[in-house]
Amino acid sequence: MNSQKNHFELFDLPVGFMLDSGLLAERYRALVRAVRTDVLSDQGDETNRLLAHIDLAYQTLTEPLARAEYLFRLYGVEGVESGADEDPPSTKFVEEIECQEALIAATNRSDPGAALSEVLTRLAERGAALDKELHQLFADPTPTNLNAAREVVRQLQVLARCRRETEERQAKLLRSRPD
Incomplete structure (x- = not known):
């Protein structure tokens, strides 16, 4: 698994705000299973790192506000969390x-x-x-x-x-x- 992929690529989903939450959950479970079964040798640290990356990506895409902030980062613009657009x-x-x-x-x-x-x-x-x-x-x-x-x-x-x-x-x- 390439941990350099963005969250959407990781789950083989199109980049965008709307997504199929059922498909995301299905691909999350499949990815976790694949990481756990592919590791036959003693690579616990690498496995834990990959699982943490998958979990972070899943949590980010599951939560709409986090997904929006992530999209801002992907598009290279300041999001709301950064305080870039200070409304009065x-x-x-x-x-x-x-x-x-x-x-x-x-x-x-x-x-x-x-x-x-x-x-x-x-x-x-x-x-x-x-x-x-x-x-x-x-x-x-x-x-x-x-x-x-x-x-x-x-x-x-x-x-x-x-x-x-x-x-x-x-x-x-x-x-x-x-x-």
Whole structure:
């Protein structure tokens, strides 16, 4: 196995944001099996290094935000994580405030569990729309599209934080209910 391949090449997948997660998982399992069965001699360090490389590649491609950041690196541009495109702090702040307001409103409703579920549904729908937009932008990785993709990734990061907070509030609500 050539550990110099990029993550997509490693799993014999086309480079792009959208991918077949079932096919990725299938190829991951096959690759791990192949590495483990090919090593008949005492090459434990090399095997562990290869397995670690395969695991890192799989985890990166499995997680959409990590996959997007990896694509930015492949295309040779600064991603969101690098802080290259500093949006005005007010933009992120406004989005975070809107999330907090939605969570407070949901928590104060007569059925907060259902309201929080509605928030999660809206977040999932918005996330799916942003994923689709990223797919289109990465399908044609021009500088303009890659800049636009950074903004979409930033929005996905805000959505992910809001989703985590919503799930935490939902779990807290479930724990506080009398049995």
